[in-house]
Amino acid sequence: MRLPESQVAVLEAASTDEQTVGELADETGLKPETVTRAAFDLRDDGLVAIEERTETTTTLTEEGEQYIEAGLPEVRLYRAAVDAGGDADAVPMGQVIGASELAGPEVDIALSNFARKGYGRIDSGELVVDADADPDADDEAAALAALADGEAVDDEQVLEELDRRGLVNRTESTVRSISLTDDGVTAMMEGVEVAETVDRLTPELLTSGEWRDVEFTEYNVEADAPEERGGKVHVLRQTAERVKDTLVGMGFQEMEGPHADSEFWINDCLFMPQDHPARTHWDQFALDVPPMEEIPEDLLDRVESAHREGVGDDGDGYHSPWTENVAREIDLRGHTTSLSMRYLSGFAEGELEPPQRYFSVEKVYRNDTLDATHLLEFFQIEGWVMAEDLSVRDLMGTFEEFYRQFGITDIQFKPHYNPYTEPSFELFGRHPTTGELIEIGNSGMFRPEVLEPLGVDCDVMAWGLALERLAMLVTGAEDIRDLHGTLADLDFLRNAEVIR
Ligand SMILES: N[C@@H](Cc1ccccc1)C(=O)O
Numbered sequence: 001m002r003l004p005e006s007q008v009a010v011l012e013a014a015s016t017d018e019q020t021v022g023e024l025a026d027e028t029g030l031k032p033e034t035v036t037r038a039a040f041d042l043r044d045d046g047l048v049a050i051e052e053r054t055e056t057t058t059t060l061t062e063e064g065e066q067y068i069e070a071g072l073p074e075v076r077l078y079r080a081a082v083d084a085g086g087d088a089d090a091v092p093m094g095q096v097i098g099a100s101e102l103a104g105p106e107v108d109i110a111l112s113n114f115a116r117k118g119y120g121r122i123d124s125g126e127l128v129v130d131a132d133a134d135p136d137a138d139d140e141a142a143a144l145a146a147l148a149d150g151e152a153v154d155d156e157q158v159l160e161e162l163d164r165r166g167l168v169n170r171t172e173s174t175v176r177s178i179s180l181t182d183d184g185v186t187a188m189m190e191g192v193e194v195a196e197t198v199d200r201l202t203p204e205l206l207t208s209g210e211w212r213d214v215e216f217t218e219y220n221v222e223a224d225a226p227e228e229r230g231g232k233v234h235v236l237r238q239t240a241e242r243v244k245d246t247l248v249g250m251g252f253q254e255m256e257g258p259h260a261d262s263e264f265w266i267n268d269c270l271f272m273p274q275d276h277p278a279r280t281h282w283d284q285f286a287l288d289v290p291p292m293e294e295i296p297e298d299l300l301d302r303v304e305s306a307h308r309e310g311v312g313d314d315g316d317g318y319h320s321p322w323t324e325n326v327a328r329e330i331d332l333r334g335h336t337t338s339l340s341m342r343y344l345s346g347f348a349e350g351e352l353e354p355p356q357r358y359f360s361v362e363k364v365y366r367n368d369t370l371d372a373t374h375l376l377e378f379f380q381i382e383g384w385v386m387a388e389d390l391s392v393r394d395l396m397g398t399f400e401e402f403y404r405q406f407g408i409t410d411i412q413f414k415p416h417y418n419p420y421t422e423p424s425f426e427l428f429g430r431h432p433t434t435g436e437l438i439e440i441g442n443s444g445m446f447r448p449e450v451l452e453p454l455g456v457d458c459d460v461m462a463w464g465l466a467l468e469r470l471a472m473l474v475t476g477a478e479d480i481r482d483l484h485g486t487l488a489d490l491d492f493l494r495n496a497e498v499i500r
Contacts, residue, residue: 049179057172092125093122194215236468256360259365260333264300274323361379361467395443395463396425411428440466
């Protein structure tokens with residue numbers, strides 16, 4: 001017969017006389033629970049019999065332990081009373097208690113048990129001792145002492161009383177005794193072998209029925225297990241969602257529009273001269289695709305005129321070359337201000353009446369050099385507010401309110417130049433770990449050369465903020481490449497938290 005190793009060990013250690021699980025565990029060196037499990041399996045095969053009985057174990061409580069040394073309170077009271085002459089006469093209780101050194105709750109415990117055990121009487125404030133009582137023979141004290149010495153106590157009544165007094169804890173457990181059956185004896189005589197151990201159940205074991213004879217290795221619940229990780233929303237996406245929630249909370253609506261767009265929406269509407277180095281200062285990616293047809297003719301004319309002659313009385317335009325062909329060429333947008341142009345012109349959603357607030361959190365593409373603060377593709381938080389009589393104060397207040405939602409309260413403004421805004425400001429924030437000031441955005445009030453051709457005759461303040469830079473300030477990332485791209489720091493992304 002072939003059996004699992006632990007069953008063979010138990011079978012070899014067992015005899016026709018009963019042995020407890022504890023004894024078999026000692027003999028085999030197996031854990032008691034392993035012996036128990038093996039015994040039940042052997043019993044299922046008819047090789048052993050198991051006898052069960054309930055055993056009550058009694059252990060001393062902390063209070064019980066204390067009385068081992070100090071003596072039971074009622075015994076101490078009795079002795080103090082006798083010392084005070086109480087075996088002859090009644091003695092005042094206060095005096096006895098003072099002499100007994102019983103304190104706090106012990107006094108009540110002493111008095112009630114003193115009476116219960118017939119050590120004497122309490123009579124109008126005086127103790128009358130029963131001279132025949134024998135506290136040296138107190139059976140509760142004797143039982144406590146025996147338990148403390150690890151001896152068994154049989155007197156059930158005494159044990160119950162100690163339990164009631166909270167001096168012992170009694171717990172019931174099942175004690176199992178195992179003995180060989182006749183079949184077990186026969187099996188041993190015929191010889192039992194240890195079955196093969198396998199660590200996984202295979203289809204072969206199942207179909208051949210061999211699973212019955214093999215032993216499955218035990219689970220090692222202490223073994224190192226590979227760390228399992230669930231999916232998680234990317235830090236940038238989390239930041240983007242929070243930005244959107246924040247702006248929606250501030251009353252903004254979201255803009256949408258093409259990633260590949262005409263030069264017209266990306267640059268011309270923004271009063272960027274076609275031959276000006278500013279036009280290449282983003283170094284956009286040009287696409288080799290057919291030019292954009294659907295640009296409103298009147299808008300195209302007004303933009304051309306703004307470039308050539310300027311707007312208003314003192315505007316002068318650029319007097320530089322301007323062609324429709326260049327305006328219709330397609331690039332990957334270098335900023336999402338192209339979307340603002342589509343919305344402000346009325347092209348995206350029709351004419352807009354002030355006041356209006358719009359935003360987008362969308363990708364832009366620039367032929368930059370990749371470094372710790374620059375990616376070639378990144379997200380811009382574009383936004384604008386259209387209203388009568390806006391001032392720089394409104395612009396700054398809006399940023400302060402926005403960044404405060406992310407716990408950033410120390411943004412700085414620096415005068416700047418954009419062909420399409422006047423005045424213009426760059427925004428800076430301090431990195432939480434390096435302490436460095438990093439640029440986090442660009443902003444300004446759109447010029448008349450931008451607004452007039454679009455047909456907007458009130459003020460518009462606008463901005464483009466960098467989502468990745470905001471994520472760096474919020475999460476403490478020091479290198480933008482940790483967040484995005486092939487060099488991303490996976491540990492960082494797993495653990496980073498976008499919290500306020
Ligand atoms: N387009 C600018 C941001 C900006 C938008 C609108 C007004 C002013 C600035 C940039 O990409 O840096």
